[in-house]
Amino acid sequence: xxxxVREALRHYDRxxxxxxxxxxxxxRAEERGLREGDVDRLIHxxxxxxxxxxxxxxxxxxxAAQITPGNRYYEVAAGPERxxxxxxxxxxxxxxxx
Numbered sequence: 001x002x003x004x005v006r007e008a009l010r011h012y013d014r015x016x017x018x019x020x021x022x023x024x025x026x027x028r029a030e031e032r033g034l035r036e037g038d039v040d041r042l043i044h045x046x047x048x049x050x051x052x053x054x055x056x057x058x059x060x061x062x063x064a065a066q067i068t069p070g071n072r073y074y075e076v077a078a079g080p081e082r083x084x085x086x087x088x089x090x091x092x093x094x095x096x097x098x
Contacts, residue, residue: 029035034042
């Protein structure tokens with residue numbers, strides 16, 4: 001089979017797929033009573049809703065500001081320190097159970 005025939009078949013296949021997709025879209029729009037002029041409005045509404053849904057990633061400063069003695073975990077004894085677990089600096093702050 002020549003390359004020209006193969007390309008013609010690929011083109012036909014792509015065209016048939018697009019025709020199916022467009023027919024489906026037209027059918028769905030007709031069911032909902034949508035017209036071409038509604039497209040811009042619907043896109044803007046959809047983007048507005050999506051942007052409201054986005055959650056902002058909190059900064060470390062905001063997260064640290066929420067730490068209180070009541071929501072801190074107390075230190076748990078886990079046995080003697082081994083290997084590289086030993087802290088380079090001794091902590092001067094002890095947390096108490098609350």
